[in-house]
Each structure stands twice: as C-alpha cells, then as structure tokens.
Amino acid sequence: MAKETTGATTMESLARGRTTGKFRCVNCFVRISPPPGAKTYKCPHCGFEWRVFWISPTFPRIRGPVWDVNRRLAAEEVSKQRKGGK
C-alpha cells in the first residue's frame, strides 16, 4: 500500500497557495479582506462581525467576535432553523 512521492513535496506545493491580507470568516469560511488597519470587520457574506488584530500591516487575524452582534445573529439564525424544523 505504501508509495513514495516524487517532485515537489506536500509542504512545497501547498505553500504556493498561501494568501495574504485575508482571513477566513470562521462562520461562513469565505476568505475576507478587511481594509488596512481596521479594528473590526463585518463579513460581507454572512454579516458576522469580527474584531481584527494585525500581525503586520498586511497580515490581519481574527481577535474575537464583536460579541453583541454575533450573539444576536447566532440567536436569530438558530431560532429560524428551529422554526424551520431543521
């Protein structure tokens, strides 16, 4: 069952796909790009809002949720799902 690989290693080939200036929204998983220096950013796809930390001027990361916004959105969505019988 074992097989050796040739050419670029997994590490090398995956590293080519790295993105900059973006992070994945942890609600909808779409990669989103906050404007440089933004302290918070609302995901344009799902509306969840994140506090942003900048590792460097071009490298944003999620610091945490904007609690009041995301709690409300989550509660609304969950209640909708329950009503829909999901």
Place this chain on the structure above:
Amino acid sequence: MALNRKIAYINLTTGEIETKPIPISMRKKFLGGRGLDMYLMYNHVKPGVDPLGPDNVAFVSAGILVSTLASATARTHIGGKSPLTGYVGSANMGGFFAPEMRWAGFDHLVIKGKAEKPVYLWIHNGEIEIRDAKNIWGKTVHETQQIVREELGDREIKILTIGPAGEKLVRFANVMTGVKDAGGRSGMGALLGSKNLKCIACRGTMDIKIAHPQEALDYNKTFITQITSAKVSQTQGKIGTPFIWGSTNSWGGIRTNNFQYNQLEYSDDIEAESLDEVNIGMAGCFGCQVHCRARYIIPDGPYKGVYDEGPEYTAQGAFCGEPGCTKRNTLLVCNHLANIYGMDLLEVGSLTAWAMELYEKGILTDKDTDGLELRFGNDEAMIEMCHRIARREGLGDILAEGGLRAAKKIGKDSIKYLIHVKGMSNLHSDERGTPSLALGIATGSRGSDHLRSRPAVDLYHLPEPVLRKIYSTPVAYDGPLTSDYKDYEGKPWQVFWHETCYEAVDCLGICKYHTTFLAATGPNFEEWSRVLYYNTGLEMSPVDIWTVAERAYNMERLFNLREGLTRKDDWLNDRYFDEPTTRGIPAVQGRTIDREKFAKMIGEYYEHHGWDENGVPTPETLKRLGIDKEPSHVL
C-alpha cells in the same frame, strides 16, 4: 557521529550505573526519543507495577535529530507508567535540555529503583554522578535550577527538574526544563518524586559529528524559509499560541464552566492581544526560528513584578475557559504558580472547574472546600486552588489524586461531571461540534489530549484536493475526506495520520509546531527523510519513518493492553452525547456527538491501525511491524 550517543541505566537503589551503545538496528526500528522510550518501557516496566513504587522506571531521552543542524530539534521526552492513569506515561518538552544531554554523551536514560534520600543526577561529558539533593528538596522549579547552577558553578548547565508538586506525589506533577518548558501530561513529575529524584543536571561539550554537513546546512535553509514564511509561524512568533483562542473561542470550541458551555463570552482581557500588552519579548527553543514563547512580568496584584514565561493557549483554557474566569491577571498568576510548583496546568484547571460544578450543584459543600466559595468566575478561588493542589491541602489533596480517584472519594454522582479519558482530564477544547477532534481525545494512548493525534487543520475548511494531498502522503489513501469539521466521514484516517505524524516528530525530536499540526504547510515525512540522512547518515524513506512511528505507537498500545485497557476505555463522557452545545456560531450550536457514528469511527480507526474490533493489534500487524516477539530485551 550523531548516532554514537549512549543509553545509561541508572539504579537509584544500588547506585549502579551502566552505559551501552545503541545498535543501529534499534535506531532503524525506533529512531530515538519517544519511540525508543516506548520500546524500553514495554521491556523494562513489569506488568501491574505500582506507578509510584520503586519498580516503575523513568525514561528520559532526546530525539534522534536533537542538537544537529536540523531546525527546531530541541525536544526532550520522558516516559514511564503513568501515576495518573496507570497506562502509558509520556510527555515531551522543548527548551535546551535534550541538546545538552546529547553533548554530554547520552541519548537515553533508564532510571530504576528509588534513592534512600533525595538525590539529583549530574551528567557531564560521558560521566554520570548521583549527588545529594538535600538543599534543593522543597524548592520550586525556578529556585532549583538556579541553586544547582550555582552549586556546580556553570550558568550553562541545563536542568530537568520537578517542583514541590512532584515531591508531594501530585499525580499530575510535571517535569520542567526551563522557566516554562514542561513535560506536562501524565504525571512524570510524580514518578521522579517517587524515586526521590529531584532533578537531572546536564552539561556537555562533546561534538556531534554531522554526516553530510554542507548538504544539511543547505537543506536547512529551504526548511527554515518554509517554516518562517508560514502564516501560523509568523503569528506564533508575534503572540505565541494564545492566537488559537482568537479562532476557537470565536466559533464556539472552548469548554467553559467545566462542560456547561462551549464559549467564554466577553473574555477580551485574556485574548492574545491583551496578553501581548504585558509581553516583554519572545524567546525560542534550541535551533528554532519561530520563537513562540512569550515572556512577561505580572503587572499588578500580590504577584506584581514577578517574571515568567507563557502563558500558552492551554493556560488560557485551563485557568479561564474551564473555571469561567476572565481576568488576565488570573491567567498570568496561575500560569506562574503551575510553573513554580511543577504541575500539569491542564489538570489543575480542569479539576478545579469540575470541583466548581460539583460545588454549584451541592455535591461539594463549604465544609469540603474549607469555606472557599468555589463558584465559576471566582478568580481568587482559581488561584487558591493552585496552591492547595500543589501543597495537597484539604480538597486540593483529593484533587491531587487525579479525577478518577477524587470522584471515588467525593462519591455521589461526581463522576458524571468529570471530563476525562482514561483518567486524564481533557484540554479545554469542546469537541461536540468536531467529531475528528473527539475521536483523537478518545483514543489517545496517554489519555485525553490534543498532542497525540489532533487533526487541527480539520478546522480550517481546507478544500478536498488540499486534504487529499496532505493525507495521501507518504502512504496512499483513497477513502473519503471532507472539508466540514462537523462530518464523521474520513476523519478516522485523519486521526490515524496525525497520530503517526506526531509520533514521528517525537522520535526525531522536532517540535510539533514544525509539522502539519497548526500549519497545513508544515514539513513532514518527505522532508524528514532528507534531514535525517544529511544529519545522521541514516537512509530512511518517508515510508520507513512512517513505519517507525506506527511501530512505536503499537508498542504504546501493547503496553496499555497489558495494563488492562479495553475498547471501552477509548470512549467519552456521556455528556458529549447527551448535552447539546448552546453557544457559538449557528453551525456548532445544538451539537452532540452521535453515539452510533462515533462507535463506527472507532472501528474504522482500529482498522487503519490493523487492530481487531477490540482494539488489539492483530498478529499480522505485529509481524508486519517486526514487534511480534516483544519484549525482546535488546536494550
């Protein structure tokens, strides 16, 4: 050469010390570090011994690549029968101890018996002495390191030590090799304490001859570029592992108030960026370019001005998520206390949070806590419990016995609320929304933990082709793989793959942050094959290294089975199946683990291993791995 380091057998009862070379055939079978330790453990620890009795054996080792030109090869391993679980005891730490031990001439120490009075080992350039530890017994981890360096007159001496918790046989006491480099899990500090062995001091100046130095240096440049350009490495180098909290607490993967919630809301004060405000600079382990270890000075309160290192992501969960505390100072102080007492902070936090739930449910009363209001969110109570557990005072003495023994003593239905596997408390992660992570903790060879097999990249929603690339190397896999962390399909293979990957790094002596753990783009088997050859001259293919790791993991399984482990021990607390999550993003709310699907996952995981439906390696598997005649007593 890099492979001429020896194994030393040290008998603390008789004072006898014997050294032997390690045959190349054994290197090819187990490499070093955790792998060879697990072979030694199966061969030297007799079935059924008391883990705190003189018949248990402690194994201390360096990975085979430690102190070579390879990157981040700093890891020390310690093993023995666990005083906490009675199964595999095994813990791994960074820092500088293992490189020093290799420069002093040794790769593996096998420590038997029990000294009549407290002693320490002094290892230097091929020599090993057993010395009196009278003046360091009772001292904290940090004090011990300082006193021994002064006593031996060399500031470069590296020390692996226990703290007061290890002396008091707290069953989850750890061993430490620096200010915060901890071999945290499974109670290896209690094992050394039971032998009256306070510490091991090392200093060496014996050359390590690199097999192909120019190639090793050249290749290391590529390796370092890959590591340092990974986004995870850059993040860790800036704010350390607490960055993980930003993601996991955002979607709802943090075990909170013991197990009542899955997110610590409004906990901004303990986030990485808040910790960064008190960070006075990052430090790193031997040969590492990432430098993920934060250094801090406690800014206020009774411990104002005290220096320490960390805290890590694990401490955020242990001292804040699980007990529901949200103050940064609590995190900084508890982290410091765990470091000086020498305790596994994951157990301290988990068991305190468990006791808090018992208190709030009336199972523990003020009488049991000596008046301490053990409620969730009581920061002072969390700090106080660190002291009481380490000193074995009152309820702390009961918790110091570990969750299962404590539950027996406390009685009522306290066991129902204990979040553990095989008697080891779980990390602060809440795996109800992530079946792959749940499978990892249920099946880990040393109990519930995240460093045995956690497929952390399963949380990244990676596209299927990327998953396929990762999980089909170095051995072929054409089964299902899915990007959704809520799925059950294909996850057993991912857990098996990571288990094998992490075993391999622990044999090589490489840090887990330098493989496919937090970064999908980390080096693994293909890179290691080259690194191993350039540095040591050992020619082993990626598949050969995979097989070593499989072999070593099977030795762990054999050890556990011999100690009475059964399939039912690879299982989770009922709460995972019965209590739905209530917080986080909509996708993880209302989640439980499905019993039937989970049982099926375990079956598949066993199949990948070549184990039968009871989790026992089949004769064919043992033969394929060349361990069908164990114990073989070659070493």
